[in-house]
Amino acid sequence: MRGDIRGWMAIGVIGLAVLAAILIGQQKPDSPEHSTNSDAANGASAVMLYASAMGHPTHQVTGSFEISEANTMLFVFTPTSPYTSEEADATARWVHDGGVIVYASEQGDPELDTALTVNRFARPVPSDSADANGPFLDGVRSVAGGTFALPFGLGARQVAVLRSGGLPIAYEERFGRGLVIALADPLELCNGYLEKADNGRFLADLLGLVPAGAPVVFDEYHHGLTASDITPAAWILTPWGAALLWLIVAIFFGLLLRGRRFGPLVPRPAEASRLDAEWAVAVGELLRRAGARAVTLGVLARASERAVAMQTGLPVEPRERFWQSLWQRAPDIASDLDSAERALYGSEKSEKDLLAAAQRLHGIAYPVSEEGRRRPRQ
Structure with missing residues (x-):
């Protein structure tokens, strides 16, 4: 018992070590999703600290996607877990009811x-380098971002606030009672870029769109694992999938090396041989239940003809030649066999006549000598 416990403890330690090594090895000073938990240059932790320093209560949306506070600002940075249609519609309703969303994503959801x-x-x-011309950008003339961004196609109610090459890469839109700020380049708000150009003032102006003391929320729910992320490819292409896969492999090889079975051995039952009579009874019962009387008669007749052919040394096929040769070589047997088959096919409605005809055919096909008949049974 003690040995089993030690074995399982060893397997658990190995699995945890593999998991820790994978997770540590995959941690990089990089945050392509611009998480507010990351201090990397392309992370957004400074945005949350900046909002807190300006007197705004801050918190992250994790665990479940729920935004309930009124007059709240929501930052959405490059979702890596896709929004469901229900979540997207709920977000749009929340903005329409008075929320302010800063939606910064390179490709969008x-x-x-x-x-x-x-x-x-x-x-x-x-x-x-983007030129600022928005109505709320006080003191902001240019904003520095990454290398490239996909510009927006503006609608009738959408007003450009940042332009590059004459094309809008950020805009604002009155959405019901709320406001949408869309950015094509999230790096303009990331840690390593706030000191460039007028990026810091740009962030301050964004936070000024909500009243002082209004909560500021950051969507980290769509940077983590959600139900829509659990796909077959995720077991290979994501850090958590690779970690779980390696853990399963470690446990499997641990059990394999210990030679542990998953249960007691179940002996294979011995196969009992059946008598020929049992097979005959089973086939007969099957034919009777199927109502295959004509098939049964044909089977009996053909079996008798094959047995007679073996006795006389005649080929059973073709059937016409077999009968011609049988009448010439053994006319008595041919006469008896022909009479028995006629009686067999004439007994279609009587089980008693069928049994008698079958016994007669059997006697012709497998004749018993007089010596065999006189031999006493033992």
Whole structure:
């Protein structure tokens, strides 16, 4: 018992070590999703700290996607877990009721783009320097971002606030009682870019769109694992999938090396041989239940003909030649066999006549000598 416990403990320690090694090895000073939990240059932790320093209560949306506070600002940075249609519609309703959303994403989320009527062009434009011309951007003349961004196609109610090469890469839109701020380049708000150009003032002006002391919320729910992420490819292409896969492999090989069975051995039952009579009875019962009387008669007749052919040394096929040869070589047997078959086919409605005809055929096909008949049974 003690040995079993030690074995399981060893397997558990190995699995945890493999899991820790994978997770540590995959941690990089990089945050392509611009998470507010990351201090990397392309992370957004400074945005949350900046909002808190300006007197706004801040918290992250994790665990479940729920936004309930009124007069709240929501930051959405590059979702890596896609929005469902229900989540996107709920976000649009929340904005329509008075919320302010800052939606910063390079490619965008299909469902959220549809719900917020965001239209993106496929041809990128440089985003390392963008001109500011928004109505609320006090003291902001230019904003520095990454290398390229996909510009927006503006609707009638959408007003450009940042342009690059004459094309809008950020806009604002009155959405019901709320406001949508869409950015094609999230790096303009990331840690390593706030000191460039007028990026810091740009962030301050964004936070000034809500009243002082209004909560500021950051969507980290769509940067983590959600139900829609659990796909077959995720077991290979994601860190958590690779970690679980390696853990399963470690446990499997641990059990394999210990030679542990998953249960007691179940002996295979011995196969009992059946008598020929049992097979005959089973086939007969099957034919009787199927109502295959004509088939049964044909089987009996053909079996008798094959047995007679073996006795006389005649080929059973073709059947016409067999009968011609049998009448010439053994006319008595041919006469008896022909008479028995006629009696067999004439007994279609009587079980008693059928049994008598079958016994007669059996006697012709497998004749018993007089010596065999006189031999006493033992």
